[in-house]
Amino acid sequence: NRLIFFSNGFCRYLEKNFPDLKKGGVVIGYDARSHPQSGGNSKRFARLAATVFISQGVPVHLFSSITPTPFVPYTVSHLKLHAGIMVTASHNPKQDNGYKVYWSNGAQIISPHDKGISQSIEENLEPWPKAWDAVLIDSSSLLKDPYNDINKVYFEDIQRSCFHRTINKESKLKFVHTSVHGVGHEFVQSAFKAFGFAPPLAVPEQKDPDPEFSTVKYPNPEEGKGVLNVIFDLTKWGGVLFILGGVNEFYRICILIFPSSGEWKLFSGNELAALLGWWIFTCWKGQHTDQSAIKNIYMLASTVSSKILQAIALKEGFHFEETLTGFKWLGNRAKQLIDQGKTVLFSFEEAIGYMCSSVVLDKDGVSAAVITAELASYLATRNLTLTQQLKAIYEEYGYHITKASYFICHDPEKIKNLFERLRNYDGKNTYPKTCGRFTVSRIRDLTTGYDDNQPDKKAVLPTSKSSQMITFTFTNGGIATMRTSGTEPKVKYYSELCAPPGNSNPEQLKKELDDLVDAIVKDFFEPEKNGLTPQSS
Structure with a gap:
């Protein structure tokens, strides 16, 4: 029922936004998930979603077999479709399933479309006639299979x-x-x-x-x-x-x-990003004799990811930007820049997600895998390993030591209380000034929109009251972000300590970062008091 309602509401929302929806249509892909508790499998759910759209006269490009998620946003862009749907729960446990949505620009949906689609779903909670009868779509001229074409041109x-x-x-x-x-x-x-x-x-x-x-x-x-x-x-x-x-x-x-x-x-995700970012920029630089073109080059990273790309950008002369967490923000920002005539060479998030080519405006493990293999092969011809090259990057652009993990908590009220305590630490509307022996120099709260580093105390990045996210910057150069997961019962933390080029004591940095993280866990998370279970692996 839920999938039918999602598809009903999404279809109606697309009809409002695209008068020519019945000329273009949507693409639908799916993974190989199947579980008795879900009442079916990803393929069945994909066919039901296709049935909803076809029943309203909307063409559907439904993959005839399982595909990687990047194929869906790629197909949206390649065929100039109005939207894409991927039935997958990504890396979640086996009993889960999910419904990932892409807009006509080839990127995941963001505001205002997320809110508009949600409202449209609430307004369309009655199944349409024949919405359950997926067999009927097989004889429809509106059903197309993009598998062979996309499996070639991608x-x-x-x-x-x-x-x-x-x-x-x-x-x-x-x-x-x-x-x-x-x-x-x-x-x-x-x-x-x-x-x-x-x-x-x-x-x-x-x-x-x-x-x-x-x-x-x-x-x-x-x-x-x-x-x-x-x-x-x-x-x-x-x-x-x-x-x-x-x-x-x-x-x-x-x-x-x-x-x-x-x-x-x-x-780690940040270490591989340092390698891939360096490699892709090095290759670009080798192909362009006119170095003035660098003014149009961009790299992007989510705000909880390492700032190693920023350090490379500052020295090499290209642009670096950060976005909110999640590739929906990275993909949409990349598209905006591309539409302005800019070149987005590389984007990443620390959760091992990489966009190594702008042909897919989402993280893409297929292209990232083979480009990493190419990098490793190139280094081997110079008798270098990935580990040695990573060290060389840090020595040239500055060591960026990171540490990230999470706690599991199934009680939303405890999670809410944890973050509200930090917002009212020494009285109402006050944040911590210290953490253990470390002094806090800046607070950015992307739940409330507060940033004490801005003249008006308002955060520059978009805010969301539906999720928790606070970033602490410390006088020793450390930075730590605490946030909730959007898909799992987790409270995550991300930390980084950077040193300028020429600092040859990474072990000292690691020790300093370990001490900072220990203090954050003890003073800010209070895991025993809040019933938090640490990451097991």
Whole structure:
């Protein structure tokens, strides 16, 4: 019922905004989720959504098979459609499912459309005639299958981001890929082929779609090595490995390497962003002799992500901007800049989400995986590893040490009380001035719209009363953000400590950041008092 109501309301809202909706239409994709408690599976839900639109005379481009999420926003832009729907719950537990919506610009919806669609759903809670009869759409001329076309042109488009095809063909590095029971296997294989690579080895236990996610607790590479545990039998693979791990619908990517030291190195989302941002800018710079073009170059990151791109931008002369958390903000801002004639080279969020090409205005694990492989292959020709290059980036642009984690809490009232305590710390409408031995120098509250660093005390970034988010800046240069998750019962924190170029003591920075985080957890979160369970992995 809920999916039908969503589709009813979304269809009516699109009709109000696009008089030519019946000429263009929408695209619908889906992942491989299926669970008895949900009453069906992603494919069935996608067909029901298609039935709603077709019953109103709206053309629907419904993928005939599972696809990675990036295919949906790509199709919206490629076919110039009015909207896109992806039926997926991303990295959530197996019993969940979700309904992700894209606007005509190829980016996820933001205000005012999110509020408009919600209101339209409330106004359309009666199922339309034949809305349940998905079989009827099979004979409709309004039903189209974009699978073969998109599966061809998408890879043609992303291969334009390939900079070293000769090196790729000669690469001796060994890549292993796991889709973590999701949809990514076939598409990563195709991406490697498009870039001139031999196909990566597949982890057999996690290669095929499996709605039960049988080898992991959560299909989420953010959880670390626990999600990639089946890979750790080195006798199976042998040699130096680069592990490319994707999320269920493959629009996130993580990288795990086994260097000669004999220990695994799992790159954080911020570390991989530093590498990809450096690589993509280096390639752009090598292709442009007229360096005045740099004035139109942009990179973007979410506000809780590392500021390493900002440091690179300041030294190299291009632009850096931050947005609110989530690729809906990054994608829409990128589109605005592109429409102004700017070039957005790279965008990222620390939750291992990367937009390495503007052909998709969302995070895209498929292109990120193969571009990372290209970077690693290029470095190998210079006898460098990803770890060594990351160190070189930090030494040139300044060390950016980050630490992030979360607490689980199923009681919304406790979460609300936690944040309200911080807003009324030493009396009404006062925030903490210290945290342990650390002094607070700035407060930005994107729930209330307060920012004491602005002349009028009003935050520049958009605010939302429906979510909790407070950022503390400290006199030692540290910054920490506490926020709630939009999809899970989590309270997250993100912290970073930066040093100017030339600082050669990263261990001291790590110790300082550890002490700061410990103080934040103890004084601000008060986990025992608030019933918070720490991240287990």
